[in-house]
Amino acid sequence: MKPCRRRLLPLVLAGLVLALARVPPGRAAESQARMPPAAFSNVAGESFAARTPRGLFSCENSAATDHRQVLKLDGRILYRQPARLDRPEETDRLRDGIIHDDIGCPRVLGGGDGFVVLVRNLQPPQYGVQGYLAVNFREDDPYLIDLGTGYRPKDDAIPDERRLRWMDGGLVLRYFGDLPDSLAAGGASQDPPRANRTILFNFAESAPQDGDACLPLKDTPLFGDLADLIGAPDPSRRMPEGVRIGASKTRVLAILERHGRPYDPDETGEGSGEPPDRLTIPVCGNAGPLGAYPLFLFRDGKLEAIRFEAGDGQDDE
Structure with a gap:
């Protein structure tokens, strides 16, 4: 045959x-x-x-x-x-x-x-x-x-x-x-x-x-252009449940760590033993240098602001 x-x-x-x-x-x-x-x-x-x-x-x-x-x-x-x-x-x-x-x-x-x-x-x-x-x-x-x-x-x-x-x-x-x-x-x-x-x-x-080590965004196309989120109002509505302005830093970190490894995009605060007050995390569907990345800003142990910035949050050097 x-x-x-x-x-x-x-x-x-x-x-x-x-x-x-x-x-x-x-x-x-x-x-x-x-x-x-x-x-x-x-x-x-x-x-x-x-x-x-x-x-x-x-x-x-x-x-x-x-x-x-x-x-x-x-x-x-x-x-x-x-x-x-x-x-x-x-x-x-x-x-x-x-x-x-x-x-x-x-x-x-x-x-x-x-x-x-x-x-x-x-x-x-x-x-x-x-x-x-x-x-x-x-x-x-x-x-x-x-x-x-x-x-x-x-x-x-x-x-x-x-x-x-x-x-x-x-x-x-x-x-x-x-x-x-x-x-x-x-x-x-x-x-x-x-x-x-x-x-x-x-x-x-x-x-x-x-896909098991990145942050999923709500109401956002998985492989969409995240650059559209720069300057968008109320970025917190795209975040997982519990990531909201005024939430404790401990709680926000615990939620982000379920989706990957948060890190300081500026590598500031090294050696302090405390998580830095500026953190980001890879976003699902945005694996390279295109689009934007979320920046989480903390003050006095609470989440003060979330915004999207251009790039991928990685140091180019």
């Missing part, structure tokens, strides 16, 4: 291209933003195809390719896995391949807005270790962004419709496992325990964020 399936694969991909070409112009943006099922296909371990702004992106790893990974973009070969034991090291560039351990093609979870989200085995399937990544096709040289590592069987218990949620300006990914290296705590004496994870990915910033 395998030779027959290999002969059918080009027909399937051709049919997919024709189907995608029939998307009405007026619905192109909506379809691309949500990537409906017709916009991608998977054949477990052997192949996938997905629409991108740069043409059809596909992978094949079957007997037809001598079980070596071949990636194509817009009909041209982007990467062909070499036939030798000393495989090249995986980089963050798509042209260098996705994985080099003879364990098949990744699987497409979804895509749109210039990104495709994939999951692939990081070790032979029996070990149950799988990695999530996003491919950024907005760039001339598409690159990979690590979104974390999942561990079966607990990870596979999450249904795809809950695992990946596509939104205006970003996506939300849920899995059971480890955070990506870019979000792992530095200097830890041991690896944190595997857990249910929520990753937020802002398309404009092309960077993952730990």
Whole structure:
């Protein structure tokens, strides 16, 4: 049956291209933003195809390719896995391949807005270790962004419709496992325990964020432009319950610490042993230098004011 399936694969991909070409112009943006099922296909371990702004992106790893990974973009070969034991090291560039351990093609979870989200085995399937990544096709040289590592069987218990949620300006990914290296705590004496994870990915910033270590804002789009909040009246109405003007510093800190690690954006008051009177905390959906950050100002042990300031609250030095 395998030779027959290999002969059918080009027909399937051709049919997919024709189907995608029939998307009405007026619905192109909506379809691309949500990537409906017709916009991608998977054949477990052997192949996938997905629409991108740069043409059809596909992978094949079957007997037809001598079980070596071949990636194509817009009909041209982007990467062909070499036939030798000393495989090249995986980089963050798509042209260098996705994985080099003879364990098949990744699987497409979804895509749109210039990104495709994939999951692939990081070790032979029996070990149950799988990695999530996003491919950024907005760039001339598409690159990979690590979104974390999942561990079966607990990870596979999450249904795809809950695992990946596509939104205006970003996506939300849920899995059971480890955070990506870019979000792992530095200097830890041991690896944190595997857990249910929520990753937020802002398309404009092309960077993952730990959704369990950031401050959610009320009545605010998750991946919206926080710059609109600068100078907005009554910022406290966007805060979690209990964060209000006049609340005790102890209470406000306790609430903020449920959502991450508050810190002093100016690094003043070091060594005093007391929490500083100026604090900020990362906001969910705002992982990079865009937008604005909340500033909490305290006086005499109480919250005196909240305001949003431009930037991300990080020292540029």
